[in-house]
Amino acid sequence: MEVDHPTSKMRCLSFLSFFVAITVLARVQAAPLQIPDLTQCEIASASAAAGTPLTLYFNCCLPIPSTPMVDFSFDKYQTVQEHIRRPAHTASEEYIAKINKAYKLMKALPDTDGRSFKAQANLHCSFCNGGYPQKGISGNIPVQVHFSWLFLPWHRWYLYFHERILGSLIGDPSFSLVYWNWDDQVSGGNKIPEMFTRVNTSIYDEKRNPNVQPPVVVPLAATTAYNQSESIVTNKNLNNMYQSIVTASTATLFMGGAFRAGTDLSNSTVINAPLGGGIENGVHNGIHYYTGDPRQELLQNMGNFATASRDPIFYAHHSNVDRLWNVWRFDMPDGERFDHTDPDFLNAEFVFYDENGQLVRVLAKDALDSQKLGIYYKKATSDDLWINYDPPAKTNVSAVPAAIASGVPYVGESPLNGTINIGTNFSAIVKRPIEEKPSKSLEVLARPQPRTAQSIWAHSTLFLLQERTETLWPL
Ligand SMILES: *[C@@H]1O[C@H](CO)[C@@H](O)[C@H](O)[C@H]1NC(C)=O
Ligand SMILES: *[C@@H]1O[C@H](CO)[C@@H](O)[C@H](O)[C@H]1NC(C)=O
Ligand SMILES: *[C@@H]1O[C@H](CO)[C@@H](O)[C@H](O)[C@H]1NC(C)=O
Ligand SMILES: *[C@@H]1O[C@H](CO)[C@@H](O)[C@H](O)[C@H]1NC(C)=O
Numbered sequence: 437m438e439v440d441h442p443t444s445k446m447r448c449l450s451f452l453s454f455f456v457a458i459t460v461l462a463r464v465q466a467a468p469l470q471i472p473d474l475t476q477c478e479i480a481s482a483s484a485a486a487g488t489p490l491t492l493y494f495n496c497c498l499p500i501p502s503t504p505m506v507d508f509s510f511d512k513y514q515t516v517q518e519h520i521r522r523p524a525h526t527a528s529e530e531y532i533a534k535i536n537k538a539y540k541l542m543k544a545l546p547d548t549d550g551r552s553f554k555a556q557a558n559l560h561c562s563f564c565n566g567g568y569p570q571k572g573i574s575g576n577i578p579v580q581v582h583f584s585w586l587f588l589p590w591h592r593w594y595l596y597f598h599e600r601i602l603g604s605l606i607g608d609p610s611f612s613l614v615y616w617n618w619d620d621q622v623s624g625g626n627k628i629p630e631m632f633t634r635v636n637t638s639i640y641d642e643k644r645n646p647n648v649q650p651p652v653v654v655p656l657a658a659t660t661a662y663n664q665s666e667s668i669v670t671n672k673n674l675n676n677m678y679q680s681i682v683t684a685s686t687a688t689l690f691m692g693g694a695f696r697a698g699t700d701l702s703n704s705t706v707i708n709a710p711l712g713g714g715i716e717n718g719v720h721n722g723i724h725y726y727t728g729d730p731r732q733e734l735l736q737n738m739g740n741f742a743t744a745s746r747d748p749i750f751y752a753h754h755s756n757v758d759r760l761w762n763v764w765r766f767d768m769p770d771g772e773r774f775d776h777t778d779p780d781f782l783n784a785e786f787v788f789y790d791e792n793g794q795l796v797r798v799l800a801k802d803a804l805d806s807q808k809l810g811i812y813y814k815k816a817t818s819d820d821l822w823i824n825y826d827p828p829a830k831t832n833v834s835a836v837p838a839a840i841a842s843g844v845p846y847v848g849e850s851p852l853n854g855t856i857n858i859g860t861n862f863s864a865i866v867k868r869p870i871e872e873k874p875s876k877s878l879e880v881l882a883r884p885q886p887r888t889a890q891s892i893w894a895h896s897t898l899f900l901l902q903e904r905t906e907t908l909w910p911l
């Protein structure tokens with residue numbers, strides 16, 4: 437009887453199938469977001485995040501050009517001239533005329549053109565409000581570019597192509613967006629930039645909050661009362677910048693947690709986004725909330741994703757968010773910080789229209805270096821004020837017994853680990869590890885993923901109880 441000896445050919449085959457199996461396995465495990473099938477458009481919807489339940493529906497389907505989609509490459513989209521984005525409140529009349537002309541031309545394009553203002557606005561609506569189901573995934577799970585690590589790279593790409601289209605429409609390849617320097621509490625950036633308030637210009641939008649027009653300082657957190665004195669609002673703004681950016685020392689805390697193919701964020705909202713990062717959940721949301729018109733059902737336009745980018749100020753707002761990503765990376769007191777390195781972050785795919793109206797496939801990883809894309813920001817010296825902010829300590833000896841008496845739990849005793857059930861309203865007394873307030877950049881109350889410390893701040897009242905002296909440090 438013959439014994440079966442594997443021939444070298446067979447051995448090769450079995451090795452081959454082994455490697456194929458490994459590759460297939462790797463492919464199943466590596467699951468970055470893919471570009472959806474643009475022919476499979478669904479009606480988008482936007483719901484009230486709080487208060488009376490209300491859902492509105494929007495047709496945000498994107499035009500499909502006759503030419504096939506191309507892949508982005510730095511060669512193909514070479515930067516002819518640098519795009520230098522400056523603070524909107526310092527713009528010259530010459531620039532204001534130029535940006536108005538560019539938006540006028542963009543608004544005059546037919547809706548079927550991907551470069552049109554309508555299609556540009558619909559890019560945001562369709563990928564944020566359920567316009568397209570994810571590809572390669574069973575079930576109908578929408579693409580969602582908010583509430584996770586996709587937020588910053590998607591919006592950087594969005595502005596990149598939007599700016600190229602505006603520049604090409606006026607024949608100026610150096611045309612640059614402006615940034616709304618709302619974090620600037622010293623030289624006038626913290627108001628709606630005057631250039632956007634000129635009625636009937638192409639960068640004006642009538643659906644804006646009448647209570648927050650210049651000279652009113654725009655609060656950076658939706659919890660700030662309207663009519664507090666300017667010094668209180670600016671101080672809170674500095675604190676909010678500090679909490680959203682300086683204390684967000686890791687990529688997850690700052691830019692958000694993992695979104696992979698199949699991640700379903702359809703239950704996330706602006707007031708409950710467990711995977712969202714500090715920049716998004718904090719100050720970014722504050723600006724949307726305060727710019728949107730409270731007379732509209734869903735704070736249109738800026739106050740909800742489906743309509744936000746119908747207001748040209750959106751692109752100036754997001755230029756500042758984009759700028760702050762760089763500030764977070766390179767200008768923090770504790771040194772350089774780092775983006776996510778997970779392949780599912782780096783290889784997430786998005787699609788946009790270029791200045792020829794052609795669809796372009798891009799990857800998140802090609803957006804990580806803004807200068808490589810030709811985008812530069814004029815340094816804002818006002819950054820230092822919030823980077824070096826020292827949150828005020830409030831000493832109130834009677835507050836602790838009062839909180840304990842009202843049932844606020846005392847968590848994290850010896851050592852500092854405790855289980856906390858986080859509801860929508862949550863308060864706790866936490867013993868600080870050391871008596872002195874530690875290094876200002878890193879005082880973060882941490883909790884297990886996926887929820888971040890920032891979402892505690894957004895929804896909770898927290899006390900840090902200093903041992904012995906009973907000093908309260910409100911976060
Ligand atoms: C804006 O345009 C409308 C409609 O054309 C006009 O009625 C209104 O007077 C204009 N407002 C200003 C301030 O120019
Ligand atoms: C502050 O705003 C609230 C709500 O809009 C209003 O009821 C109140 O009268 C205002 N207070 C002052 C001092 O303006
Ligand atoms: C969304 O919320 C509903 C109702 O609470 C729940 O049944 C569903 O499982 C949630 N879906 C996801 C993806 O979290
Ligand atoms: C101190 O805390 C108590 C209990 O929370 C509160 O009623 C009181 O107004 C606070 N006093 C000051 C000066 O903040």
Ligand SMILES: *[C@@H]1O[C@H](CO)[C@@H](O)[C@H](O)[C@H]1NC(C)=O
Nearest residue numbers: 849850851852853854882884
């Ligand atoms: C508390 O948490 C830290 C960090 O997760 C861990 O290293 C430590 O062992 C924990 N201590 C206890 C008593 O569970």
Ligand SMILES: *[C@@H]1O[C@H](CO)[C@@H](O)[C@H](O)[C@H]1NC(C)=O
Nearest residue numbers: 859860861862863895896897
């Ligand atoms: C949460 O806190 C707010 C403000 O203090 C209060 O109006 C609301 O009733 C609280 N909700 C719950 C569920 O306790």
